[in-house]
Amino acid sequence: xxxxxxxxxxxxxxxxxxxxxxxxxxxxxxxxxxxxxxxxxxxxxxxxxxxxxxxxxxxxxxxxxxxxxxxxxxxxxxxxxxxxxxxxxxxxxxxxxxxxxxxxxxxxxxxxxxxxxxxxxxxxxxxxxxxxxxxxxxxxxxxxxxxxxxxxxxxxxxxxxxxxxxxxxxxxxxxxxxxxxxxxxxxxxxxxxxxxxxxxxxx
Ligand code: TMP
Numbered sequence: 132x133x134x135x136x137x138x139x140x141x142x143x144x145x146x147x148x149x150x151x152x153x154x155x156x157x158x159x160x161x162x163x164x165x166x167x168x169x170x171x172x173x174x175x176x177x178x179x180x181x182x183x184x185x186x187x188x189x190x191x192x193x194x195x196x197x198x199x200x201x202x203x204x205x206x207x208x209x210x211x212x213x214x215x216x217x218x219x220x221x222x223x224x225x226x227x228x229x230x231x232x233x234x235x236x237x238x239x240x241x242x243x244x245x246x247x248x249x250x251x252x253x254x255x256x257x258x259x260x261x262x263x264x265x266x267x268x269x270x271x272x273x274x275x276x277x278x279x280x281x282x283x284x285x286x287x288x289x290x291x292x293x294x295x296x297x298x299x300x301x302x303x304x305x306x307x308x309x310x311x312x313x314x315x316x317x318x319x320x321x322x323x324x325x326x327x328x329x330x331x332x333x334x
Contacts, residue, residue: 132330133213133253135224138261139293140282141271142312143319144222147261150320151220151327160331163212166222168200171207182279190236194246197228202250209253218331225252226260226299231281234295235288257330259323260300263312265289 136144148164155162169178177200180186181193188196201224212219225247232238265286272282300307308326310319 132218132256132327132334133209134218134220134327134330135226135255135258136220136222136261137224137226137230137258137296138312139263139265139268139289139296141268141275142261142263143271143316144261146316147259147319147323148220148222150316151323154320154324155218160218161216162218162220163208164220164222165204165208167204167224167227168197170221171200171203173203174200182281184278184280184283186280188280190232190238193236194228194232194238194243197232198246198250201225201228201252205250205252213253218327220327221255224255224258226258226296229299230292230295234291235284255306256334257308257326258300258306259308259310259326260296261310261312261319262293262297262300265293267313 136148138144152162152164167174168181169175177196181188181196181200204221209219209221228247229240229243233240233243268289269286272278297309300309308323310322312319314322
């Protein structure tokens with residue numbers, strides 16, 4: 132089964148992943164936890180460029196780098212794991228591109244569709260979307276220290292991203308689980324864990 136985790140900035144993805152990792156290791160369920168951008172050695176180099184706040188990238192250049200990272204990720208990590216019946220959870224995936232580059236950077240959906248179609252990407256079985264107000268997310272991000280190239284964007288960029296994610300999740304309830312990130316980390320973990328286990332048991 133292929134799971135993805137999505138959300139804006141500071142919504143608590145890392146905290147949730149750490150709790151899930153610990154649980155699935157303890158239960159000895161064959162699971163890999165991975166992320167975008169930056170899961171492969173090639174992707175790590177692309178991530179450094181993408182997050183570098185000292186450079187400016189055209190929105191399409193940014194998209195090409197993200198898609199290059201995704202293709203390496205899918206070919207080298209995700210597809211081999213899925214073929215081996217190992218469950219995969221990716222911290223960010225395809226929906227991030229439609230949210231950040233589509234809604235955020237305002238690249239048309241038709242343009243993104245055309246760039247993405249030839250990549251032949253697997254579709255997640257379940258996507259967990261952690262939802263939090265942009266203001267609350269930023270309070271948390273600022274506590275972490277310096278802002279990266281994405282975090283430096285204006286507030287409306289992130290508001291468009293949140294609206295996009297919420298619409299997408301509400302329009303695709305069979306794939307999405309929305310969790311309110313104002314809940315405490317252990318509650319969020321319980322909700323996510325139960326949904327993941329249900330999906331695994333259904334298959
Ligand atoms: P992270 O902070 O979740 O590790 O992600 C790094 C940044 O990359 C985050 O600000 C969102 C951005 N991103 C995109 O803009 N489009 C994408 O397709 C992906 C995967 C990430």
